[in-house]
Amino acid sequence: MLAFLPSVVRGILAALLLAINTIFWCTLLFAFALVKLLLPLRAVRTAIDPVLNTIAASWIAGNSAWMRLTQRARWDVEGIEGLEYRGWYMVNCNHQSWVDIFVLQHLLNRRIPLLKFFLKQQLIWVPVMGLAWWALDFPFMRRHSEAYLKAHPEKRFEDLETSRRACEKFALVPTSVMNFPEGTRFTPAKHAAQRSPYRHLLKPKAGALALALSVLGDRFRSFVDVTIVYPKGPPTFWDFLCGRMPEVIVRVRTLEIPVKFSDGDYATDPGYRKGVQRWLQNLWHEKDRSIGELLGEPPPDGDQTKSRTSVMPSR
DSSP states (O other): OOTTTOHHHHHHHHHHHHHHHHHHHHHHHHHHHHHHHHSHHHHHHHHHHHHHHHHHHHHHHHHHHHHHHHHOOEEEESSSSSSSSSSSSEEEEEOTTTTHHHHHHHHHTTTTTTTEEEEEGGGSSSTTTTHHHTTTTTEEEEOOOOHHHOGGGGGGTHHHHHHHHHHHHHTTSOOOOEEOOTSSSSOOOHHHHTTOOOSSSOOOOOHHHHHHHHHHTEEEEEEEEEEEEEEOOOOOHHOOOOOTOOOOEEEEEEEOGGGGGOOOTTTHHHHHHHHHHHHHHHHHHHHHHHHHHHHTOOGGGGGTTTOOOOOOOOO
């Protein structure tokens, strides 16, 4: 509707609307979260958590409203029609930009229960939103480097325990557990540093996924695998606010979660750990090939990204 405005004006207007929407809904959110903090009883949490989730969903709906007002991107979306707003979901996605979160929330809000992300510990200091994520029980992960873990091996499973505690809270109210297995946004520099075997993805990490499956596996309706592609390249958050995201392609598919993954210990069972890692790596090979196809790229010689085991669609 406001596409005729200069991009910088649209960016300022979008940022202002985002700030107003955030302050309004977070004020309500903090009021209810304070009650939960002062009365840390299971009955209180069970009663208040759905209210907090409803407030968060309303905040997302407000963001969708200003996006429609200020954006003119072409959305090419497939696969969200069969989702249902009940039960628990495990959601998995590639990660390229902060914009990914707005894309996911815009498309999945009120189609499935509220998305709860695994976040870096530093994000708790983001003004207003850090406190909101804490109030909504988003798990904050430290994600130590491999060098640090070699020097401090006792910290290796610290994030796994954080994930476990968070998932135990998620069990009280239907939740969509959102995971970016890459653990960070894709950049060519990170891709080169990792020597990633994928063309468009970083190496996936299975720890948080495995913990969620082991704690909530019997509750999950299905595994929702999301692939996001920006044909003109991932936009920065400012580009997004200014309406300089010409097109976004999103493909969603629901998969069955292998029953064997709902009962295991990622930290102590090598067989379980390798099984989850192999399953995720196969998903990642398929996703990498799908991204290449969506970008119109020819397959690599010998189609080396072809998955070695089948992934069953959810019935």
